[in-house]
Every structure is written in structure tokens, then in C-alpha cells.
Amino acid sequence: MIKAVYPGSFDPVTYGHLDIIKRASKVVDEVVVAVLVNSSKQPLFTIEERVKMLRETTKPFPNVTIETFQGLTVEFARSVGAKVMVRGLRAVSDFESEMQIAQTNHNLNPDIDTVFFTTSLEYAFLSSTIVREVASYGSDVSDMVPAVVAEKLARKYQDKGLS
8 A cells, every 4th residue: 555645834725736636646545635834934824724624625535634744744754654755846946946855855764755746737836825925915716726715715814804
């Protein structure tokens, strides 16, 4: 059985993330979407909100689970028995930093390999940062994120008085 970890902050989950999750779920037996708890960042959504949105949006994929973690991703992967790390590439510019991370992870644990998925062209421009920026101005993000996420973004910015 091949278990993979797909790490990220998912603040919020986008169609680009879901594209990678869907495709990875077809290649491996189990995908653990690992939501990073990073105390040095100020996310828009709490860890609980991000996990809830991911659980809602990944329901169509029975071999996908959602977990949170702190620390090194490679250590989390080892702790859940994963042999594969999944990473998404949107553009060539992502490759250099992602390759460096993959090589570092492999150096820390040679039993874990990284598999890169290039994001489908229709989502190549997407990032959580872009989605948050567009949503903060009250613009429609329904072509970037699932409806449940778009609603939560609108509510979040409305509560902050920004849109």
C-alpha cells in the first residue's frame, strides 16, 4: 500500500489544490492532506476552519484524509507511514524551490520520495494568496474555490469589515 502526504497551509483550499488531491488520489492508495500549523504566520482561517473546509471539499475522494501537523513535513510523513510526498508545481518558477525542499527531505529521510504534479493549466495562476487578495475586495472567487470556501471567504472579510 502506498501512502502519500500532501502538505500545505491551505489558507484557503483552492481548485488548484483539489486538482492535485484528485490526481494524487488516483495514483496512490491513500493521500493524507497535511495542514501545517505554523505559529510564525497569521492565517486568515484557523486550523480548524481549514481542516473543516478540506474535509467538506474532499468528500468525493474516499482515500483522502485530512490531518494537521507541526514541525518538519518529512517527520510527519514518517510518523504516518507515508513513503511519498506530493507537491504541486504551478510554473517553472516553483520548480527550483520545490526541488530544493524535495532534496532536503530526501537527505533527512531517504525512504521518502517526492512526486511532483503539475497543476492543470486552468488552475496554474491560482494560489491561496491570490484568492485571499481578490476576495478581500469583495470580488467573485467562485471560479477559484468551491462554493463552500467562497462563502466562508465572503463571511470572513465581511466580519472584518473589508468587503
